Amino acid sequence: MTTEVQTPVSSGTHPEVKIIRKKLNGYVGFANFPKQWHRKSVRRGFVLNVMAVGESGLGKTTLINTLFNKDILTKKDEEFESIDESSKPNDEEIKVKINSIEQEIEEDGVKLKLNVVTTPGFGESLDNTDSWKPIVDEINSRFDSYLEAESRINRSVIKDTRIHALLYFIEPTGHSLKSLDIAFMKQVHEKVNLIPIIAKSDTLTDEEIQGFKQRILADIQEQGIKTFTPIDYQSSNISNDGITEDEESILKTKEILSKVPFAVIGSTKEIQNPEGKLVRGRQYPWGIIEVENQNHNDFSYLRQLLVRQFLEELKEQTSNILYENYRTEKLKRMGIEQDNSVFREFDPLARQEEEKALHEAKLAKMEAEMKAVFQQKVSEKEKKLQRSEADLFSRHKEMKDKLSKQIKLLEEKKVQLEKQKTLPQEPPAAPAPQKSRKGFLR
Ligand SMILES: Nc1nc2c(ncn2[C@@H]2O[C@H](COP(=O)(O)OP(=O)(O)OP(=O)(O)O)[C@@H](O)[C@H]2O)c(=O)[nH]1
Ligand SMILES: [Mg+2]
Known part of the structure; x- marks a missing residue:
């Protein structure tokens, strides 16, 4: 078990995240994902964001490391996780911290x-009424980051930090759920896939576990708390005649779901079982328990x-149901409602009304246009008439002026003639003496 690379990276809102690439010691199972999954996703690798919540010392760290066959959470990671007893404020509220660790693991070439x-810090205060709050805030803020990334212009690479599954650790009291358990699960069940x-x-003994499970399930049902259930399983019915491949997987899912809440143990230590095989388990004076x-x-x-x-x-349910609900609620609260006019083609009545209004508007427009043309023609005619009237007037004036000039001239002539009439008649002038022709011969 060797750590290959250890590079601190800063990632958005979670700057403390470290990426550590490690090779696995044993079997986890993600290399055997169903065949129908696209090769591309196998090559690109898968992403899973898990949150582990429960009171201190319930074996969360051990179980995560057991699940992934690796020291995902190490003591070093937990240094700032553990609450130092000496610095514990007496009778005061202990703040719940959020600690995020990122690791890339590989199994049979699948990442x-x-x-x-x-x-x-969860559940460690004297008054744990608000223990859930920082956790719900964290889940919401991860949704918000996604929503914000989705609203950016370039949405090609969105880092999905949304919590895909929340493992809630119940203390093995053997009684029933505590009020802290119920309060917490009620706050998160509509935001995460709760397991x-x-x-x-x-x-606990087997018998105690059975009774405990029944009481937990009764509480969960009574409180209306939803736990993760695959969609295929929710919507299908198993028929009695002949078991197809699909039905086989439904039966398998049914078997898995019949174990909720999962009564688990965690151990990364290998011990020898009665058959002499080395297995992960816990050793007791009375025998061993194999993981x-x-x-x-x-x-x-x-x-x-x-x-x-x-x-x-x-991941699909996180994206399509839980995140989608969160997003719708959030946008509604921000006052962004769906624009129903976008969907009017689905309403024939509304569509008819709209067509009628369009037709009426068209008619009104045509009428207005005709009126405008008529008005223009009338005014053109009027202008023409006005122009010819002015023309006539000026011609009339011209002729009048001409006439009055002629009259004036004639009158002057008349006056002259009359003057001549009144003057005495002069004798006619003697005929001018004939000029002697002086020829060149004289
Ligand atoms: N009996 C038993 N003990 C376990 C199991 N898992 C873990 N432990 C032990 O319980 C103790 C606490 O385990 P952790 O895995 O550190 O628990 P945790 O929930 O991470 O604790 P905090 O990080 O302090 O909240 C250790 O001594 C483990 O060995 C289990 O399944 N059964
Ligand atoms: Mg721990």
């Missing part, structure tokens, strides 16, 4: 980018649900 979020787990189940033995505990069912069978489904 899984795993992001584990822990919440140290309840009975922690350290080796501390992966389905008769001993529900660990392998949980791993099947989380990693082998439903990793993609967990």
Whole structure:
């Protein structure tokens, strides 16, 4: 088990995230994802963001490391996770912290980018009424980052930090759920795929586990808390005649879901089982409990649900249902409502009304145009008439002027003639003496 690369990276709102690439020691199961998954996603690798919540010491760290067969959460990572007893404020509220660890693990050439979020301090205050709040805030802020990224112009690479599954660790009291458990699950069940787990189940007998499970399920149902259920399973009915491949997988899912809340144990230590094989398990004076033995505990069912069978489904439901609901609610609160005019073609009545209005508008426009043309023609005619009237007037004036000039001239002539008449008549002038012709001969 060697760490290959260790590079601190800053990623958006979670600058503390470290990416550590490690090779796995043993089997996890994500290399065997169903065949129908596209080769591209196999090549690109898968992403899974898991949150582990539960009171301190319930084996969260151990179980995560057992699930992925790797020291995903190490003591070093937990240094700032653990709450120092000496610095614990007496009788005061302990703040819940959010701790995020990112690791890329590989199995048979298939990569899984795993992001584990822990919440140290949860349930450790005297008054835990608001213990859920920082956790809900974290889930919401991850939705917000996604929403913000989706609204950007370039949406080609969106880093999905949304929580795909929340493992909730229930203390193995054997009684029933505590008010803290109920309060927490009620706050998160509509925001995440909730997977309840009975922690350290080796501390209870099989009988105690059965009774405990029933009481937990009754509480969950009574409180209307939703836990993760695959969609295929919700919508299909198993027929009695002949079991097809699909029905086989439905039966398998049914078996997995019948184990909720999963009573698990965690251990990364290998011990020898009665058959002499080295297995991961816990050793007791009275015998051993094997992690992966389905008769001993529900660990392998949980791993099947989380990693082998439903990793993609967990992500799809996060995206299509949980995030979509959050997004709709948020946009509604911001006052952004769906524009129904976009969908008017689906309403024939509204469409008819709209067509009628359009037709009426067209008619009104035509009428207005005709009126305008008529008005223009009338005014043109009027102008023409006015022009010819002015013409006539000026011609009339011209002729009048001409006439009055002629009259004036004639009058002057008349006056002259009359003057001549009144003057005495002069004798006619004697004929002018003939000029002697002086020729050149004279
Ligand atoms: N009996 C039993 N003990 C377990 C199991 N898992 C873990 N432990 C032990 O419980 C103790 C606490 O385990 P952790 O995995 O550190 O628990 P945790 O929930 O991460 O604790 P915090 O990080 O402090 O909140 C350790 O001593 C583990 O060995 C289990 O399944 N059964
Ligand atoms: Mg821990």
